[in-house]
Amino acid sequence: MVLRKFIDIDEAKCDGCGNCVVACAEGALRIIDGKARVIKEQFCDGLGACIGECPKDALKIVTRDVARFDETAVEKHLKENRKVCPGTAVHEFRDTPVVPQTPVDAAACPSQLRQWPVQLHLVSPAAGYFQGANLLIAADCCAFSYGNFHRDFVKDRAVVIACPKLDDTEGYIEKLVNIIKEGNVSSITVVIMQVPCCRGLARIAQEALKRANRPIPYSEKIISIKGEVSG
Template sequence: MPVRKIVKIDEEKCNGCGECVPSCVEGAIHIIDGKARLVSETYCDGLGACLGECPMDAISIEEREAPEFDEAAAVEHSARKTMKQAVHSCPSTRMMSFDRPLGAPEKRPAETPDRSMLSNWPVQLTLVPPHAPFLKGADILLTADCVPFAYPNFHRDFLQGKSLLIACPKLDDCEAYLDKLIQIFRNAQPRSVTVLRMEVPCCGGLTQLVRQASLESGVSVPIQETTIGIRGQVLDLA
């Protein structure tokens, strides 16, 4: 096996932002489990176009034994993965924390209910890396997808001061969600988790996932469940 230049990614530094993905025209880098990784050494040309895109300085070039760069295979791979690359490079996967301090809800007049209380991005549980900084020691609000549509004052009454995660236990992959929640509990050590669910029976799966994740992770966290009716009323606080 020849010795050549090839990309090296320091996973301890990588925060999974995805900035490096679109800069690699060969499609050698993907975000996997919240970290940038080489999907195949044969796709990496070792020229380092991705170096300047990493805000965490997690990417470097090293010389070591590696398979030869296969340009034809890289071009074919890149063509097949164009849509996937577009998903990773768009803002849906870029972690952002907004300038509203967690744990210190901002007081505002009741007559201005339309002001956003969102303090993090992304919010979809599938897209949020377990090591996201906005989860660390946070009060997490895990809400069913339908809740913000049913409850008119979602931001004012539930979201302020919390890191938001959204999921649907009926339509999504609950096994993957359980694994993600276990990782979040272990990495973030959240201060509390509030589950905001709809009254339909399947929605109770969210609370079960959180309790199971707490149990399997070995991290004990206060868990509160609030149920919202399909007409928008608060039915239960538990």
């Protein structure tokens, strides 16, 4: 053990977004039970490269008596885990099932989708359903993670979905620019998952809106892997 600089995580502030996990070049951090945690003390170099990536100000550098930084162990760790994406970490939910509280909640929720196709790489920017529409740009996984997705997001919107991790996203920005311009889109709502790789879809949407040069309302919503909405 040695007295040295080390990352301190305020769990009360941490929302489990995973930005710090991606920023940590040594792979010292991991999302466990919805919170960022140091998996091994010797993996943290104490330089704090992750701090600036935290949107909740949950990280700080402190001086603490911990294991010495082990560069050899870090190299071995990175080699063994280089193909692992924090967004694909395994989570299993065993919470008490949600019981509908009212007859309305218990009733079947009809689909609010008013178009086809919905995949961004398949839709045509000239499609009539984009004309003057409130546009929803959603990550593929969102509808599976949030039970009221149709009611709260799909209703009264034109929809495009995409996955910034698995899709070939080349051309997505230009396609969205064309949708925004040709469709004279009225507003944009982006809904993504609370995993690091999903931020790419928000960046694509933001860049498209910038290039389209249209001052229309823009908002983002983030859905946690347990179906909680923020933003």
